[in-house]
Amino acid sequence: MSIGPGSQASLREANTARVVETVRKFGHITQVELTAATGLSPATISNTVKRLVAEGVFRTRSTVHSGRRAQLVSLARQTGLLAGVQVGRRVLRIAISDTSLDIQRSKSLPLPLTHRADTTLDRAAILITELVEDLGANVDELSAVGVSMAAPIDPESGMIPVAGILPGWEDIEIATVLSKRLNRPTSVDNDANAAAVAEARRGALRGVANGIYVCATYTTGAGIIINGHVYHGVRGTAGEIGHVQVEPSGLICNCGGRGCLNTLVGANVLVESLRLSHGYTSVSDVIREANAGDIGCRQVVGDAGTQIGRVLADQVMVLSPSKIVVGGELAATGELLLAPMRDAIEGRPLFAGTVSVEAAALAGQSEIMGALTLAYDEQERVNPMGVSPDRADGASPKGVGE
Numbered sequence: 001m002s003i004g005p006g007s008q009a010s011l012r013e014a015n016t017a018r019v020v021e022t023v024r025k026f027g028h029i030t031q032v033e034l035t036a037a038t039g040l041s042p043a044t045i046s047n048t049v050k051r052l053v054a055e056g057v058f059r060t061r062s063t064v065h066s067g068r069r070a071q072l073v074s075l076a077r078q079t080g081l082l083a084g085v086q087v088g089r090r091v092l093r094i095a096i097s098d099t100s101l102d103i104q105r106s107k108s109l110p111l112p113l114t115h116r117a118d119t120t121l122d123r124a125a126i127l128i129t130e131l132v133e134d135l136g137a138n139v140d141e142l143s144a145v146g147v148s149m150a151a152p153i154d155p156e157s158g159m160i161p162v163a164g165i166l167p168g169w170e171d172i173e174i175a176t177v178l179s180k181r182l183n184r185p186t187s188v189d190n191d192a193n194a195a196a197v198a199e200a201r202r203g204a205l206r207g208v209a210n211g212i213y214v215c216a217t218y219t220t221g222a223g224i225i226i227n228g229h230v231y232h233g234v235r236g237t238a239g240e241i242g243h244v245q246v247e248p249s250g251l252i253c254n255c256g257g258r259g260c261l262n263t264l265v266g267a268n269v270l271v272e273s274l275r276l277s278h279g280y281t282s283v284s285d286v287i288r289e290a291n292a293g294d295i296g297c298r299q300v301v302g303d304a305g306t307q308i309g310r311v312l313a314d315q316v317m318v319l320s321p322s323k324i325v326v327g328g329e330l331a332a333t334g335e336l337l338l339a340p341m342r343d344a345i346e347g348r349p350l351f352a353g354t355v356s357v358e359a360a361a362l363a364g365q366s367e368i369m370g371a372l373t374l375a376y377d378e379q380e381r382v383n384p385m386g387v388s389p390d391r392a393d394g395a396s397p398k399g400v401g402e
Protein backbone atom coordinates (compact mmCIF):
# COMPACT_ATOMS: atom_id res chain seq x y z
CA MET A 1 0.00 0.00 0.00
CA SER A 2 1.39 3.36 -0.93
CA ILE A 3 1.03 6.25 1.45
CA GLY A 4 0.40 9.67 -0.02
CA PRO A 5 1.80 12.88 1.40
CA GLY A 6 -1.48 13.66 3.19
CA SER A 7 -1.73 10.35 4.99
CA GLN A 8 1.98 10.53 5.84
CA ALA A 9 1.35 13.83 7.60
CA SER A 10 -1.57 12.41 9.55
CA LEU A 11 0.50 9.35 10.43
CA ARG A 12 3.20 11.65 11.75
CA GLU A 13 0.59 13.56 13.72
CA ALA A 14 -0.79 10.35 15.21
CA ASN A 15 2.70 9.16 16.11
CA THR A 16 3.53 12.52 17.69
CA ALA A 17 0.35 12.39 19.77
CA ARG A 18 1.19 8.87 20.89
CA VAL A 19 4.74 9.86 21.90
CA VAL A 20 3.60 12.96 23.82
CA GLU A 21 0.86 10.98 25.55
CA THR A 22 3.36 8.30 26.63
CA VAL A 23 5.91 10.80 27.97
CA ARG A 24 3.14 12.61 29.87
CA LYS A 25 1.97 9.33 31.37
CA PHE A 26 5.39 8.16 32.48
CA GLY A 27 6.96 11.49 33.43
CA HIS A 28 10.55 10.55 32.67
CA ILE A 29 11.31 7.86 30.15
CA THR A 30 14.32 6.77 28.12
CA GLN A 31 14.11 6.61 24.34
CA VAL A 32 14.48 2.82 24.48
CA GLU A 33 11.52 2.57 26.88
CA LEU A 34 9.56 5.00 24.74
CA THR A 35 10.10 2.72 21.74
CA ALA A 36 8.81 -0.26 23.71
CA ALA A 37 5.86 1.63 25.21
CA THR A 38 4.61 3.11 21.91
CA GLY A 39 5.46 0.23 19.58
CA LEU A 40 7.01 2.74 17.18
CA SER A 41 10.39 2.16 15.53
CA PRO A 42 13.57 3.50 17.17
CA ALA A 43 14.12 5.79 14.16
CA THR A 44 10.60 7.25 14.46
CA ILE A 45 11.09 7.80 18.19
CA SER A 46 14.47 9.40 17.65
CA ASN A 47 13.17 11.77 14.96
CA THR A 48 9.99 12.63 16.87
CA VAL A 49 11.87 13.35 20.09
CA LYS A 50 14.41 15.48 18.23
CA ARG A 51 11.64 17.49 16.60
CA LEU A 52 9.68 17.97 19.84
CA VAL A 53 12.82 19.09 21.68
CA ALA A 54 13.39 21.67 18.94
CA GLU A 55 9.76 22.77 19.32
CA GLY A 56 10.22 23.14 23.09
CA VAL A 57 7.71 20.43 23.98
CA PHE A 58 10.26 17.95 25.35
CA ARG A 59 13.58 18.21 27.00
CA THR A 60 16.21 15.49 27.19
CA ARG A 61 19.11 14.81 29.45
CA SER A 62 21.71 12.08 29.61
CA THR A 63 21.31 9.32 32.14
CA VAL A 64 22.63 5.83 32.79
CA HIS A 65 20.08 3.10 32.30
CA SER A 66 20.95 -0.56 32.95
CA GLY A 67 24.61 0.44 32.90
CA ARG A 68 24.31 2.18 29.52
CA ARG A 69 24.14 5.82 28.58
CA ALA A 70 20.62 6.78 27.61
CA GLN A 71 18.61 9.86 26.73
CA LEU A 72 15.96 10.62 29.31
CA VAL A 73 12.93 12.34 27.82
CA SER A 74 10.48 14.48 29.78
CA LEU A 75 7.98 17.23 29.12
CA ALA A 76 9.69 20.62 29.05
CA ARG A 77 7.14 21.98 31.52
CA GLN A 78 6.71 19.62 34.41
CA THR A 79 3.36 19.58 36.08
CA GLY A 80 3.24 18.81 39.76
CA LEU A 81 5.58 20.09 42.45
CA LEU A 82 7.65 18.46 45.16
CA ALA A 83 8.79 19.94 48.46
CA GLY A 84 12.02 19.02 50.24
CA VAL A 85 12.63 19.90 53.88
CA GLN A 86 16.07 19.57 55.44
CA VAL A 87 16.12 19.83 59.21
CA GLY A 88 19.68 20.33 60.40
CA ARG A 89 20.93 21.08 63.88
CA ARG A 90 21.12 24.78 63.16
CA VAL A 91 19.40 25.27 59.83
CA LEU A 92 16.07 24.62 58.16
CA ARG A 93 16.16 24.41 54.36
CA ILE A 94 13.14 24.22 52.12
CA ALA A 95 13.20 23.59 48.38
CA ILE A 96 10.37 23.36 45.91
CA SER A 97 11.08 21.53 42.68
CA ASP A 98 9.18 20.27 39.69
CA THR A 99 8.87 16.51 39.30
CA SER A 100 12.22 16.36 37.51
CA LEU A 101 13.78 17.70 40.73
CA ASP A 102 14.85 21.02 39.25
CA ILE A 103 14.70 23.41 42.20
CA GLN A 104 12.32 26.30 41.50
CA ARG A 105 12.40 28.07 44.86
CA SER A 106 14.43 27.56 48.02
CA LYS A 107 14.94 29.18 51.37
CA SER A 108 17.15 28.63 54.42
CA LEU A 109 16.49 29.76 57.97
CA PRO A 110 18.85 29.54 60.92
CA LEU A 111 17.48 27.44 63.77
CA PRO A 112 18.18 27.95 67.48
CA LEU A 113 20.28 25.19 69.03
CA THR A 114 17.29 24.02 71.03
CA HIS A 115 14.70 24.02 68.24
CA ARG A 116 11.70 21.81 68.83
CA ALA A 117 9.66 19.69 66.48
CA ASP A 118 6.33 21.54 66.68
CA THR A 119 7.66 25.03 65.98
CA THR A 120 10.18 23.92 63.34
CA LEU A 121 7.60 21.83 61.45
CA ASP A 122 5.15 24.77 61.69
CA ARG A 123 7.76 27.02 60.11
CA ALA A 124 8.48 24.41 57.46
CA ALA A 125 4.77 24.20 56.56
CA ILE A 126 4.47 28.00 56.37
CA LEU A 127 7.61 28.33 54.23
CA ILE A 128 6.48 25.57 51.88
CA THR A 129 3.13 27.30 51.44
CA GLU A 130 4.82 30.67 50.80
CA LEU A 131 7.30 29.30 48.27
CA VAL A 132 4.64 27.31 46.42
CA GLU A 133 2.40 30.40 46.26
CA ASP A 134 5.35 32.42 45.05
CA LEU A 135 5.41 30.06 42.06
CA GLY A 136 1.79 30.92 41.36
CA ALA A 137 0.63 27.51 42.56
CA ASN A 138 -1.04 26.29 45.70
CA VAL A 139 -0.22 23.54 48.17
CA ASP A 140 -2.78 21.19 46.61
CA GLU A 141 -0.47 21.03 43.60
CA LEU A 142 2.30 19.53 45.73
CA SER A 143 2.58 15.85 44.84
CA ALA A 144 4.57 14.99 47.96
CA VAL A 145 6.91 16.24 50.65
CA GLY A 146 10.20 14.68 51.76
CA VAL A 147 12.03 15.45 55.00
CA SER A 148 15.73 14.77 55.62
CA MET A 149 16.61 14.87 59.31
CA ALA A 150 19.94 15.36 61.07
CA ALA A 151 19.18 12.29 63.18
CA PRO A 152 18.66 8.58 62.59
CA ILE A 153 15.09 7.65 61.64
CA ASP A 154 13.57 4.30 62.48
CA PRO A 155 12.15 3.10 59.14
CA GLU A 156 9.27 1.32 60.93
CA SER A 157 8.05 4.10 63.21
CA GLY A 158 9.34 7.15 61.31
CA MET A 159 10.65 8.46 64.62
CA ILE A 160 14.11 9.18 65.98
CA PRO A 161 14.99 5.93 67.79
CA VAL A 162 17.62 7.33 70.18
CA ALA A 163 17.07 9.93 72.89
CA GLY A 164 19.46 12.88 73.11
CA ILE A 165 20.56 13.07 69.48
CA LEU A 166 18.05 15.79 68.58
CA PRO A 167 16.41 16.99 71.81
CA GLY A 168 12.82 18.17 71.39
CA TRP A 169 12.14 15.71 68.58
CA GLU A 170 11.72 12.49 70.54
CA ASP A 171 8.44 10.57 70.13
CA ILE A 172 7.45 12.69 67.15
CA GLU A 173 6.12 11.01 64.03
CA ILE A 174 7.74 13.65 61.86
CA ALA A 175 6.19 12.75 58.50
CA THR A 176 2.73 12.34 60.05
CA VAL A 177 2.87 15.73 61.77
CA LEU A 178 3.95 17.59 58.62
CA SER A 179 1.54 15.62 56.48
CA LYS A 180 -1.32 16.77 58.75
CA ARG A 181 -0.18 20.40 58.50
CA LEU A 182 -0.08 20.36 54.69
CA ASN A 183 -2.46 17.51 53.88
CA ARG A 184 0.09 16.12 51.43
CA PRO A 185 1.83 12.68 51.37
CA THR A 186 5.08 13.01 53.32
CA SER A 187 8.05 10.77 54.04
CA VAL A 188 11.12 11.13 56.24
CA ASP A 189 14.61 9.67 56.49
CA ASN A 190 17.98 10.47 57.95
CA ASP A 191 19.75 13.24 56.00
CA ALA A 192 22.84 11.21 55.10
CA ASN A 193 20.67 8.29 53.90
CA ALA A 194 18.57 10.65 51.78
CA ALA A 195 21.72 12.35 50.45
CA ALA A 196 23.23 8.95 49.60
CA VAL A 197 20.19 8.17 47.44
CA ALA A 198 20.37 11.60 45.80
CA GLU A 199 24.06 11.07 45.03
CA ALA A 200 23.23 7.56 43.74
CA ARG A 201 20.52 8.88 41.42
CA ARG A 202 22.21 11.97 40.06
CA GLY A 203 25.56 12.51 41.76
CA ALA A 204 28.89 10.92 42.50
CA LEU A 205 27.45 7.52 43.50
CA ARG A 206 25.61 7.04 40.24
CA GLY A 207 26.16 3.53 38.95
CA VAL A 208 27.87 2.53 42.22
CA ALA A 209 26.28 -0.59 43.75
CA ASN A 210 28.20 -0.40 47.02
CA GLY A 211 29.12 3.05 48.24
CA ILE A 212 29.09 5.35 51.25
CA TYR A 213 28.01 8.98 51.43
CA VAL A 214 29.63 10.85 54.32
CA CYS A 215 28.19 14.07 55.65
CA ALA A 216 30.89 16.04 57.50
CA THR A 217 29.29 18.97 59.25
CA TYR A 218 28.33 19.78 62.87
CA THR A 219 28.46 16.02 63.32
CA THR A 220 29.52 13.23 61.02
CA GLY A 221 27.06 10.74 59.58
CA ALA A 222 26.96 8.34 56.69
CA GLY A 223 24.45 6.82 54.30
CA ILE A 224 25.36 3.33 53.19
CA ILE A 225 24.32 1.90 49.83
CA ILE A 226 24.59 -1.88 49.64
CA ASN A 227 23.70 -3.64 46.40
CA GLY A 228 21.98 -0.46 45.23
CA HIS A 229 19.81 0.01 48.32
CA VAL A 230 20.15 2.25 51.33
CA TYR A 231 20.95 0.12 54.34
CA HIS A 232 19.04 1.35 57.40
CA GLY A 233 19.72 -1.45 59.87
CA VAL A 234 17.23 -2.51 62.52
CA ARG A 235 16.33 0.91 63.96
CA GLY A 236 17.68 3.17 61.28
CA THR A 237 20.97 3.79 63.06
CA ALA A 238 23.20 2.15 60.42
CA GLY A 239 25.80 4.61 59.20
CA GLU A 240 25.87 6.67 62.41
CA ILE A 241 29.65 6.78 62.22
CA GLY A 242 29.75 9.92 64.37
CA HIS A 243 29.04 7.62 67.31
CA VAL A 244 31.90 5.20 66.69
CA GLN A 245 34.12 5.29 69.75
CA VAL A 246 37.55 6.67 68.94
CA GLU A 247 38.66 7.85 72.39
CA PRO A 248 37.72 5.42 75.20
CA SER A 249 38.56 8.02 77.85
CA GLY A 250 37.13 10.93 75.87
CA LEU A 251 34.21 13.27 76.50
CA ILE A 252 30.62 12.08 76.86
CA CYS A 253 28.68 12.38 73.60
CA ASN A 254 25.03 13.41 73.29
CA CYS A 255 24.22 9.75 72.57
CA GLY A 256 25.45 8.89 76.09
CA GLY A 257 28.56 7.10 74.86
CA ARG A 258 32.11 8.17 75.61
CA GLY A 259 34.66 9.46 73.13
CA CYS A 260 32.52 9.19 69.99
CA LEU A 261 33.94 10.58 66.73
CA ASN A 262 31.51 13.50 67.09
CA THR A 263 33.27 14.58 70.29
CA LEU A 264 36.58 14.90 68.40
CA VAL A 265 35.58 16.28 65.00
CA GLY A 266 32.66 18.27 63.72
CA ALA A 267 32.16 21.93 63.12
CA ASN A 268 31.68 22.99 66.74
CA VAL A 269 34.75 21.11 67.93
CA LEU A 270 36.85 22.66 65.17
CA VAL A 271 35.69 26.14 66.11
CA GLU A 272 36.36 25.42 69.78
CA SER A 273 39.88 24.15 69.13
CA LEU A 274 40.71 27.46 67.40
CA ARG A 275 39.29 29.67 70.13
CA LEU A 276 42.61 30.19 71.95
CA SER A 277 44.62 31.00 68.83
CA HIS A 278 42.01 32.64 66.59
CA GLY A 279 39.44 34.01 69.02
CA TYR A 280 35.82 33.35 68.32
CA THR A 281 35.18 32.03 64.82
CA SER A 282 32.30 30.40 63.04
CA VAL A 283 32.41 27.28 60.91
CA SER A 284 32.18 29.28 57.73
CA ASP A 285 35.13 31.41 58.99
CA VAL A 286 37.18 28.27 59.58
CA ILE A 287 36.36 26.94 56.11
CA ARG A 288 37.10 30.26 54.44
CA GLU A 289 40.38 30.78 56.35
CA ALA A 290 41.49 27.19 55.70
CA ASN A 291 40.85 27.65 51.99
CA ALA A 292 42.73 30.96 52.13
CA GLY A 293 45.78 29.22 53.58
CA ASP A 294 45.55 29.84 57.35
CA ILE A 295 47.82 27.22 58.87
CA GLY A 296 45.83 26.71 62.10
CA CYS A 297 42.54 26.29 60.24
CA ARG A 298 44.16 23.91 57.74
CA GLN A 299 45.53 21.91 60.65
CA VAL A 300 42.16 21.32 62.33
CA VAL A 301 40.45 20.48 59.04
CA GLY A 302 43.24 18.05 58.12
CA ASP A 303 43.10 16.41 61.56
CA ALA A 304 39.34 16.01 61.16
CA GLY A 305 39.94 14.33 57.79
CA THR A 306 42.36 11.90 59.42
CA GLN A 307 39.98 11.07 62.29
CA ILE A 308 36.99 10.55 60.00
CA GLY A 309 39.20 8.57 57.60
CA ARG A 310 40.28 6.18 60.36
CA VAL A 311 36.67 5.46 61.29
CA LEU A 312 35.78 5.06 57.61
CA ALA A 313 38.67 2.63 57.14
CA ASP A 314 37.02 0.32 59.67
CA GLN A 315 33.70 0.63 57.83
CA VAL A 316 35.45 -0.16 54.55
CA MET A 317 36.90 -3.27 56.17
CA VAL A 318 33.35 -4.43 57.01
CA LEU A 319 31.39 -3.24 53.96
CA SER A 320 33.96 -3.15 51.13
CA PRO A 321 32.43 -0.28 49.12
CA SER A 322 34.01 0.85 45.86
CA LYS A 323 33.45 4.54 46.49
CA ILE A 324 33.10 7.00 49.35
CA VAL A 325 31.76 10.47 48.58
CA VAL A 326 31.99 13.31 51.06
CA GLY A 327 29.53 16.17 51.47
CA GLY A 328 28.47 18.47 54.29
CA GLU A 329 29.86 21.91 55.14
CA LEU A 330 33.41 20.73 55.82
CA ALA A 331 33.61 19.23 52.32
CA ALA A 332 33.86 22.81 51.07
CA THR A 333 37.53 22.61 52.12
CA GLY A 334 38.06 20.06 49.34
CA GLU A 335 41.35 18.21 49.42
CA LEU A 336 42.29 19.76 52.80
CA LEU A 337 39.71 17.34 54.27
CA LEU A 338 39.73 14.63 51.60
CA ALA A 339 43.46 13.99 51.21
CA PRO A 340 44.13 13.00 54.85
CA MET A 341 40.87 11.02 54.82
CA ARG A 342 42.07 9.15 51.74
CA ASP A 343 45.50 8.56 53.34
CA ALA A 344 43.89 7.08 56.46
CA ILE A 345 41.85 4.69 54.31
CA GLU A 346 44.46 3.78 51.74
CA GLY A 347 46.98 3.24 54.52
CA ARG A 348 45.21 -0.06 55.23
CA PRO A 349 46.92 -2.63 53.03
CA LEU A 350 43.96 -5.00 52.77
CA PHE A 351 41.84 -2.75 50.57
CA ALA A 352 44.36 -0.25 49.20
CA GLY A 353 43.36 0.71 45.68
CA THR A 354 39.88 -0.80 45.86
CA VAL A 355 37.99 2.24 47.13
CA SER A 356 38.04 5.83 45.92
CA VAL A 357 37.31 8.90 48.05
CA GLU A 358 35.77 11.89 46.29
CA ALA A 359 33.78 15.02 46.97
CA ALA A 360 30.00 14.69 46.63
CA ALA A 361 28.77 15.88 43.24
CA LEU A 362 25.72 17.80 44.47
CA ALA A 363 28.04 20.22 46.26
CA GLY A 364 26.32 21.49 49.38
CA GLN A 365 22.95 20.33 48.06
CA SER A 366 23.10 16.58 48.68
CA GLU A 367 20.86 16.68 51.77
CA ILE A 368 18.18 18.96 50.31
CA MET A 369 18.27 17.00 47.04
CA GLY A 370 17.91 13.92 49.24
CA ALA A 371 14.75 15.42 50.74
CA LEU A 372 13.37 16.09 47.24
CA THR A 373 14.29 12.54 46.24
CA LEU A 374 12.28 11.28 49.23
CA ALA A 375 9.36 13.40 48.03
CA TYR A 376 9.73 12.02 44.52
CA ASP A 377 9.70 8.44 45.82
CA GLU A 378 6.72 9.19 48.06
CA GLN A 379 4.82 10.55 45.06
CA GLU A 380 5.71 7.39 43.13
CA ARG A 381 4.58 5.21 46.04
CA VAL A 382 1.27 7.00 46.44
CA ASN A 383 0.63 7.36 42.74
CA PRO A 384 2.72 4.71 40.98
CA MET A 385 1.89 5.81 37.46
CA GLY A 386 5.28 6.89 36.32
CA VAL A 387 8.46 5.01 35.71
CA SER A 388 11.66 6.61 36.86
CA PRO A 389 14.59 5.53 34.78
CA ASP A 390 16.63 7.39 37.42
CA ARG A 391 16.26 4.18 39.33
CA ALA A 392 18.63 2.49 36.92
CA ASP A 393 21.34 3.02 39.49
CA GLY A 394 19.54 0.39 41.54
CA ALA A 395 18.90 2.68 44.52
CA SER A 396 15.21 2.21 44.01
CA PRO A 397 12.68 3.93 46.23
CA LYS A 398 11.73 0.50 47.54
CA GLY A 399 15.24 0.39 48.93
CA VAL A 400 14.39 3.41 51.06
CA GLY A 401 12.60 1.85 53.97
CA GLU A 402 14.19 -1.55 53.69
Ligand SMILES: [Zn+2]
Binding pocket: 242, 243, 244, 253, 254, 255, 256, 257, 260, 262
Ligand atom coordinates in the same frame (compact mmCIF):
# COMPACT_ATOMS: atom_id res chain seq x y z
ZN1 LIG B 1 27.88 9.35 70.40
